Amino acid sequence: MEWPKRGVYFFFEDGEDRSNIGNGPRIVRVGTHAVRTGSTTKLWTRLYQHKGQPDTGGGNHRGSIFRLLVGDALTGRDQLHSPTWGKQKTAGHDVKIGELELERHVSKVIGSMPFVWLDVADEARPESLRGYVERNAIALLSNYNKPPHDPPSKKWLGNYSTRERVRKSGLWNQIHVGEGYESGFLDVLERLISEMRLKS
Numbered sequence: 001m002e003w004p005k006r007g008v009y010f011f012f013e014d015g016e017d018r019s020n021i022g023n024g025p026r027i028v029r030v031g032t033h034a035v036r037t038g039s040t041t042k043l044w045t046r047l048y049q050h051k052g053q054p055d056t057g058g059g060n061h062r063g064s065i066f067r068l069l070v071g072d073a074l075t076g077r078d079q080l081h082s083p084t085w086g087k088q089k090t091a092g093h094d095v096k097i098g099e100l101e102l103e104r105h106v107s108k109v110i111g112s113m114p115f116v117w118l119d120v121a122d123e124a125r126p127e128s129l130r131g132y133v134e135r136n137a138i139a140l141l142s143n144y145n146k147p148p149h150d151p152p153s154k155k156w157l158g159n160y161s162t163r164e165r166v167r168k169s170g171l172w173n174q175i176h177v178g179e180g181y182e183s184g185f186l187d188v189l190e191r192l193i194s195e196m197r198l199k200s
Contacts, residue, residue, distance in 0.1 A: 004119035007043045008032045008133045011115045011172070013157075018150040026150050027141055028113070028158070029066060029172040032134040034124040041124075043117060052107030058096075059103045062089060069161060069172050071106045076160035080105055109157065118189075119196045133192070136185040138176040144169040145178060 011029035018026045033039070033046035050066045052059030061067040074080050082102045084095050091099070120130045143151055144165060152158060152170040161167050169177035 003044050004117070004121055005042050006032075006034055006121050006124075006130060007117045007119050008130050008137070009043070009047060009115050009117045010137070011110075011113045013113050015153055016156060017153075020151070021149045025114075026152070026170075027137075028152075028156075028170070030134055030137045030141065031066065031173075032120075032128075032130040035126055035128055035131045037125045039124040047115070051111050052103065056100075057104040057107050058100050059107050061086065061099075061103065061106065062091065065174070066110065066172055067103070067106050069163060069166055069174075070109050070157070071102050072163065073157045073159075073161040073166070074102065074105050074109070076162065077157060078105070118192055119199065120192060129188075129192075132185075133189065135176045135179070136181040137189075138171065138173050139179040139181040140185065142169040142171055142173070142177040142179075 009031050010027045011031075012025040013028045016026045016028055018024055031046070031050075033043060034041045049060070049064045052067070059067055061071050068086050071082070071085055075082065075085065080102050082099050084091065084099060085102060088095070118133065120133060122129045141150075143149065145168065148170065150170070156170070158166050158170065158172060163174060165174040165177050166172060171177060
């Protein structure tokens with residue numbers, strides 16, 4: 001199946017499995033792209049931004065909150081300190097060189113994560129169907145401020161995050177983790193999965 005231009009993606013992580021309400025790997029990150037009106041970002045471009053550069057092993061955490069969060073947790077677990085990490089919206093060459101080691105570690109972590117995607121080819125706008133799926137999937141999967149249904153393992157890297165919403169949600173997400181999912185979401189999700197199967 002060809003890569004869709006637009007969609008919602010779901011990352012998994014080695015050692016993170018469902019334990020209470022199902023079997024198999026536990027989703028650790030939900031995301032999408034092109035939710036701003038006029039955005040032309042494609043699905044693969046966004047995934048490339050998260051996974052990093054295959055030639056250098058580096059990446060740009062200023063262009064990926066996923067990378068920023070993973071790097072933050074690595075500094076807590078492995079003492080891979082970078083004083084400029086997440087401190088500036090832009091950075092010059094010297095700053096990026098100083099961050100390269102940590103960026104490479106982030107690329108190794110995210111690069112080892114398998115993922116699946118859901119083809120949702122709608123227009124780029126805040127009220128997009130992709131945004132709806134992302135928001136509700138995060139709310140459904142999050143353990144934030146509620147009894148955990150599939151909690152992270154004790155060894156999960158996110159446990160070392162300085163971000164409370166990451167630690168308590170069990171996700172590499174911060175937005176929507178404290179929300180509830182809408183009652184009709186699972187029906188919409190099932191329909192989108194069925195439509196994607198028909199395309200393949």
